[in-house]
Amino acid sequence: MRLYIRDNSQAVADYVSDYVVARIKAFNPSAERPFVLGLPTGSSPLEVYRSLVKKYRAGDISFKHVVTFNMDEYVGLPRDHPESYHSFMWTNLFQHIDIPPTQVHLLDGNADNLDEECRRYEEKIKDMGGIELFLGGIGPDGHIAFNEPGSSLQSRTRVKTLAYDTILANSRFFDNDITKVPKLALTVGVGTVMDAREVVIIITGAHKALALAKCIEEGVNHMWTVSAIQIHPFSMIVCDEDATLELHVKTVKYFKSIEMVHHQLIGQERMSLAGGITSLKGVDKATLVSGTPPPASPIKCKN
Numbered sequence: 001m002r003l004y005i006r007d008n009s010q011a012v013a014d015y016v017s018d019y020v021v022a023r024i025k026a027f028n029p030s031a032e033r034p035f036v037l038g039l040p041t042g043s044s045p046l047e048v049y050r051s052l053v054k055k056y057r058a059g060d061i062s063f064k065h066v067v068t069f070n071m072d073e074y075v076g077l078p079r080d081h082p083e084s085y086h087s088f089m090w091t092n093l094f095q096h097i098d099i100p101p102t103q104v105h106l107l108d109g110n111a112d113n114l115d116e117e118c119r120r121y122e123e124k125i126k127d128m129g130g131i132e133l134f135l136g137g138i139g140p141d142g143h144i145a146f147n148e149p150g151s152s153l154q155s156r157t158r159v160k161t162l163a164y165d166t167i168l169a170n171s172r173f174f175d176n177d178i179t180k181v182p183k184l185a186l187t188v189g190v191g192t193v194m195d196a197r198e199v200v201i202i203i204t205g206a207h208k209a210l211a212l213a214k215c216i217e218e219g220v221n222h223m224w225t226v227s228a229i230q231i232h233p234f235s236m237i238v239c240d241e242d243a244t245l246e247l248h249v250k251t252v253k254y255f256k257s258i259e260m261v262h263h264q265l266i267g268q269e270r271m272s273l274a275g276g277i278t279s280l281k282g283v284d285k286a287t288l289v290s291g292t293p294p295p296a297s298p299i300k301c302k303n
């Protein structure tokens with residue numbers, strides 16, 4: 001797993017949006033072979049979405065051959081309610097880009113048969129050949145999507161009862177009134193996220209610092225479901241300085257030094273391409289950083 005630490009949340013968003021665009025371009029998607037992207041809601045990805053819209057408007061990227069699957073949706077909230085995740089995604093991203101509506105997938109929290117809806121969602125992801133890159137955020141209790149503490153780390157898409165802490169945290173979107181916050185949600189499982197070929201998690205703010213520390217300095221634990229990322233073969237967390245407050249200084253230094261060495265190697269690689277050092281030719285950039293060979297694709301990380 002890689003950890004990239006940026007000065008603030010805007011720098012995190014810039015890094016992640018550049019990365020997503022680079023990954024889509026490198027994949028070179030087509031109608032027959034679209035890029036399948038998993039997406040979150042929440043304040044964490046908001047700046048990323050703004051930046052993706054800007055890049056689209058500037059002609060840097062097209063989403064014509066991108067297929068999306070969102071992580072979760074509240075149960076029982078009308079689809080056009082301003083706080084439904086459906087509204088969030090259309091307001092903040094989809095309506096501003098060229099993605100065909102038929103390529104957007106969101107769970108239907110008003111389906112007659114919620115279990116069937118979840119089963120169908122998993123099926124659709126499979127039919128699309130699985131998710132290439134799952135972008136995610138986390139709650140302060142370390143939950144990914146709506147996989148609250150205690151969720152099975154092998155869980156699939158299902159109905160989930162929200163934890164009191166999450167209801168409280170999300171009440172800011174419902175006039176700070178916890179009675180207005182839905183108590184149930186449909187969510188992809190931890191296993192669904194971990195099946196993606198790559199997982200990228202955004203963690204910003206001091207209120208997520210404990211979760212980040214639990215996620216990377218302690219073991220894989222169902223009480224901090226994002227910690228499952230430790231066993232993912234190709235994953236990355238991008239956080240801001242505030243989110244590192246509970247990490248050991250040693251941990252922060254370690255990941256920063258790894259990134260620095262990596263940049264040096266990339267610099268050397270550029271030199272080698274210009275005829276200087278030759279020993280790094282053919283070494284994959286991600287392998288240099290993590291020791292884990294990434295899945296076959298031209299560029300997987302913009303390091």
Ligand SMILES: N[C@@H]1[C@@H](O)[C@H](O)[C@@H](COP(=O)(O)O)O[C@@H]1O
Nearest residue numbers: 040042043044137138139145146
């Ligand atoms: N289900 C969503 C999560 O997917 C999201 O990661 C979390 C954090 O949201 P924020 O980024 O606003 O802190 O909120 C909700 O619980």
